[in-house]
Amino acid sequence: MAPTTRTARLLLAAGLAGVSLAACVIPAAAQLPPVDPPAPPPAPETPIPPPSSGRLEAPRVVATGTPIPLRGRRATPQSRVAIQIRRSGRWRRIATRTADRGGRYRLRVRPRRLARHYRLRARVAGAEASLPVRVRSRHVTLDAVGDINLGDGVAAVMHQRGYRYPWSGVARRLRSADVAFGNLECAVSRRGSAISGKEYTFRGRPAALRVAARFAGMDVLNLANNHAGDFGPAALTDTLAWIRRFGMTSVGAGRDAEAARRLRVVERLGLRIAFVGFSDINPAGFGAGPSSPGTVVATPEIVRRDTRRAARRADVVVTTFHWGVERSTSPDARQRSLAAAALTGGADAVLGAHPHVLQPVERRGRRVVAYSLGNFVWAAGSPFTSRTGILRLRLSARGVEGARLRRAYISNTRPALIR
Template sequence: MRVHIAATAAAVVVLTSAASAAAAPTLVAVGEVAPGGRLEVRATGLKEPFRVQERRGDAWVDRGPVVYGTGKPSRFRAPDRVGRLRLRARGGDGVATPSRDVRVRPLTLAAVGDINLGDGPGAAIERFGAAYPWTSVGPRLKAADLAFGNLECAVSNRGVQQDKTFTFRGRPSSLTALARLSGLDVLNLANNHSGDFGTTALLDTLRGIRANGMQPVGAGSNESQAYRAVVVERLGLKVAFVGFDAIEPFAFRAVGGRPGNAWAFPSRVRSSVRAAAAQADVVIATFHWGIERVFTENASQRALAQTAFAAGATAVIGAHPHVLQPIRRPRPGRLVAYSLGNFVFTPRSAGTERTGILTLKLGAGRVLGDAFAPARIVGSRPILRG
């Protein structure tokens, strides 16, 4: 949900001493941080040096470094637990600021499956308006701290239709409405339809996503950009996304300076996830994989998921089969959703109308919990149950 984007990953807390003549004691803060998230605390009106302290039981315990200099921050990690964090700052003369509470809660990531703005959904948008796909699910997605989906089409008025059985293309106005109404922050393009109208349309799609305040992953204007992680900051956590395609056309892959998507070579999965893990607290690896209309994962999917986890992925999210596949938890703190099925799509066989929103609760380096809100596709748009 883009309204929560901040300039820094750190949750900022400003503690003001009662001794300050400039203003009454106040706290200026986001008020929330994820377990293990970065906190940046500033104090004013204190005798240098000062130090931030955390209340533990009946005692105040020092946190973060000793700070010299008015307005300089103290930076440290929040506890790796959910609850209340009570903080104060204590100056060199023993004078302390009033205490303030920071809520420690999981970061919520909402994830959905295939989104097609052309074909059947495109016709419905033409008839009922660009808001049509999002009337039921938009509020739920916007309620999450972050939202992610697989954009299964090109979005452009240009390009040359490729020689393949199904080609999907949406209007730029539909992407603008998606950005405004869906709550989605990151869109995967590592799939077998992002190149349906050639590299010109792919580049338009990349530009359109960014111009509407979202981030594309899994494709780029060259090979390096296609495999590069997208890092988004929320609640003091850096969340990295990487995307990989394992479904032909193989010709859609980015090579050298040619635009395209990131192919799921195990060696590239390994190196991309490792690079993402080196710069983020949570890594979400997404794959376009599996067999259409098959309700369980295959050995190839399991192997790629294991490669991603071994390289440092926190969660793996899959798409392409057009049906829901199992959500599995291979070990504590890790989760793989092998396929989230269709989302904004036209169902064409039994089971392809079943969909939903997967919500992950995240702390630094681990999945703390998950829930799945089921939905059904009616008229090419998802409708939540209940």
């Protein structure tokens, strides 16, 4: 029977050829040569994205002359981004900034020329520019008024007609301003007792102050005067706290001398407005001490020093005074001396109170001095002391761009604009 296996066939073939079996053995390695696995296909190359200028973002409105804050996103990472402004029909570079690894960047630019509108865009080399952004520029408005008393006859009228009544003729106007300022000539507290020997002492209720803030739109209140301390240091401390609680800013008084002299900064549309306040009418014990509440006593040296410090930290400085002679329609030598000290220190606006009647408003370039703004929310007892007004200042980073006194008249504690 013929062999059926491969070995049998090999033995048969070897025997027939006379060859030894050992010579016919084939090494296993030679039988099946190794085969290398196929090489993996080459990885596809990651395409390099084209350069991108990304997106530029800016506020819609800024105050005149202030730097414009810009923010960029989705620019080519770590690329140099040029910020361009449209001027005289051409795009001109005004700043550059390097984007971070995420393509983001921030900067502030100040155009050399003032304009009502600016068009800005970002551009990276080799890329199309970003879509332009439009930024509007305008003056910041500050409305300043005179003496505000929430006690005495005003409190009696509010008890009959409501807390809003004294403000009802002027609230809309005051709310339309970016900042509203006045001289709060009373304490606001439920504590304390009237200072002994003082002829007139005034105190109002916190609810009346809340209406001044939320209905009338008051923002900054001067306390450097001769009535903020009428009911003692505890009541003055309460007044400071209530002003802060209702979202307003006090100036010219504090828990101690250091706090009283601390400047207050209010910012609108990027314009930083600093307020400092001083009183030249100082009943005994009203001045702040190293550890006692009170007001800031006015001296030319302190006025210059504090105003100069404020000018270093803000774009516009408003210096407020309580000074002068009651019922006098002209500033005296002391008022002029203190105003000169404030202007020397860098004040842009000087606002005065205490005479209870209007005194002149003087323009000096881009600075203004209002010696007395008279009464405002007050139980005025005569036509002479009932004439008042709202002084509207238009402010920029250069100072006071415009000033206008809108006349008003007080009737039954309620000032109303004269048409």
